[in-house]
Amino acid sequence: MDTSRQLYDVEATGRQRGVYDDIKRTFRAPIVNWIFRTTMANAPHFLRYAWGQLKPLFDTRAFARYSVAYRDAVLTELEDATGIPTYRRSTVDVAPAEYDALRGQLATFDVVAPRLVFLFETMDRALHDGAVGTDPGATRAATAPFPAWLDADRGRPPTMIAAGAVPDDLDETVSSIQSFHGLGDDLPSIYRCLAQWPTVLDAAWADLGPFFESDGFDRARETTAELTATLVESTPYTPRLAPEDLRSAGFDDDTIEEMQTLFREFNTGAVESVLPTLPVYAATVDAEGVRNPL
Incomplete structure (x- = not known):
C-alpha cells in the first residue's frame, strides 16, 4: 500500500465524492482526513464498504456524549494543572x-x-477480531440520534505549510515538538497548521x-482511552469488518493485511500523544466545543 497516494476531496467524483460528502456530514467537519484520502486512493472499494459499516456508530447520542466527555477530560486536567493559556x-x-x-x-x-x-480504535479492533459491540448499551442514548445542533457549522477547512517548509525561526520549537511526540522528521497536521502563525x-x-510532559497529560490520555474503549465495546451496532467478514465480502488477503497494518499503525505510536x-x-x-455532559 502506497501511503503517499491520496485522493483529495476536490479530485473525487461519483461514488467516491458521495462517500466524502457523507464522511464530512457525519464527522461534522469541513475536511476529509488523511486516513480516508489514502485509503480511498489505494482501496476505494474497501473504504466504501467499511464506511457503510462504521457510519451508524458515529450517529448516536452515545457517541455525542463521548465526544464531549473526551474534550472535557483533557481540558479539565490542564485546568487543574496550570490553567488554559489564552491568546x-x-x-x-x-x-x-x-486570527479568524x-x-x-x-x-x-x-x-x-x-x-x-x-x-x-474501532477499526484496529474489528480488523483483528477484537471486542467491538461485545456489551451493547441498553440506554436510550445508545441508539438515539446524534443531536443535530452539536458541533454543527463549526470550523473551517485547515490550511498548512508544506512538509519540510518549516520557517527558520521555528526550528527549535519544531525540533522539541518532534522529540516529544517521537515523530522523527515528520510534523503532524495540527503543527503544520499552527506553523502558519509562528508567534502562536x-x-x-x-x-x-x-503540561504535555506531565502526569496530568498522562492521566488525560488514560481517561480518554478508557472512554474510547467503553464506547467501542458498548456500541449497539457491530461492524462486519473481521477478516472472515471481509473475505465473505470479496476482499483478498493482501487487502485485509494492508488495512490491518494501516489501522494498527494509526492506533498506536505518536497519534496517541x-x-x-x-x-x-x-x-x-x-474555539473549543461543548464540554457539559449531554
Missing part, C-alpha cells in the same frame, strides 16, 4: 482576518479529535509543552 489576537500579533482563520481551523481539529480516536505556535508550545492535544490548542483561542 488574544493582539498578544500574538496576528491580523484580524488571520486560526480560530476556525483549530475548531475543526477540535471536532475531529474524538472521531479519529474512536475510528482508529511558539507561545503555545512554550506554555503547553510542560498528538490527538489529545487538539482540544487544548483550540481552547487557547476560545
Whole structure:
C-alpha cells in the first residue's frame, strides 16, 4: 500500500465524492482526513464498504456524549494543572482576518479529535477480531440520534505549510515538538497548521509543552482511552469488518493485511500523544466545543 497516494476531496467524483460528502456530514467537519484520502486512493472499494459499516456508530447520542466527555477530560486536567493559556489576537500579533482563520481551523481539529480516536480504535479492533459491540448499551442514548445542533457549522477547512517548509525561526520549537511526540522528521497536521502563525505556535508550545510532559497529560490520555474503549465495546451496532467478514465480502488477503497494518499503525505510536492535544490548542483561542455532559 502506497501511503503517499491520496485522493483529495476536490479530485473525487461519483461514488467516491458521495462517500466524502457523507464522511464530512457525519464527522461534522469541513475536511476529509488523511486516513480516508489514502485509503480511498489505494482501496476505494474497501473504504466504501467499511464506511457503510462504521457510519451508524458515529450517529448516536452515545457517541455525542463521548465526544464531549473526551474534550472535557483533557481540558479539565490542564485546568487543574496550570490553567488554559489564552491568546488574544493582539498578544500574538496576528491580523484580524488571520486570527479568524486560526480560530476556525483549530475548531475543526477540535471536532475531529474524538472521531479519529474512536475510528482508529474501532477499526484496529474489528480488523483483528477484537471486542467491538461485545456489551451493547441498553440506554436510550445508545441508539438515539446524534443531536443535530452539536458541533454543527463549526470550523473551517485547515490550511498548512508544506512538509519540510518549516520557517527558520521555528526550528527549535519544531525540533522539541518532534522529540516529544517521537515523530522523527515528520510534523503532524495540527503543527503544520499552527506553523502558519509562528508567534502562536511558539507561545503555545512554550506554555503547553510542560503540561504535555506531565502526569496530568498522562492521566488525560488514560481517561480518554478508557472512554474510547467503553464506547467501542458498548456500541449497539457491530461492524462486519473481521477478516472472515471481509473475505465473505470479496476482499483478498493482501487487502485485509494492508488495512490491518494501516489501522494498527494509526492506533498506536505518536497519534496517541498528538490527538489529545487538539482540544487544548483550540481552547487557547476560545474555539473549543461543548464540554457539559449531554
